[in-house]
Amino acid sequence: MKNTTEQIKSPTAQKWEGRWEQFTGKIKSMWGQVTDNELKEAQGDFERVVGIIKERTGETREEIERRLNT
Numbered sequence: 740m741k742n743t744t745e746q747i748k749s750p751t752a753q754k755w756e757g758r759w760e761q762f763t764g765k766i767k768s769m770w771g772q773v774t775d776n777e778l779k780e781a782q783g784d785f786e787r788v789v790g791i792i793k794e795r796t797g798e799t800r801e802e803i804e805r806r807l808n809t
Contacts, residue, residue: 751804752785759783769806770796 748756755762763778766788772795773788781787792803 748785749804751807755785755807762788765807766792772796 762785766773766778767775770792773791777791778788781791789800789803792798793800798806
C-alpha cells in the first residue's frame with residue numbers, strides 16, 4: 740500500500756531519474772542562467788531543479804516539462 744504522503748512523480752521526472760548527467764547537460768544548454776553550483780546543490784532532485792528554473796525564468800512547470808520532453 741502506498742504512503743498517502745508520498746509524492747507522485749511526473750512522467751518527466753521519471754524519464755530523467757537516474758540520468759542526471761544527461762539531464763544537467765540539457766538544463767545547461769536550454770537555460771544557461773542555471774549555474775553548475777545550483778545543479779550540484781540539487782544533487783539529483785528534479786523538483787528542486789524545476790524550482791530553480793522557475794525562479795530564474797518565470798516559466799511555468801508545464802512549460803519547463805514540455806521543453807524537457809522535446
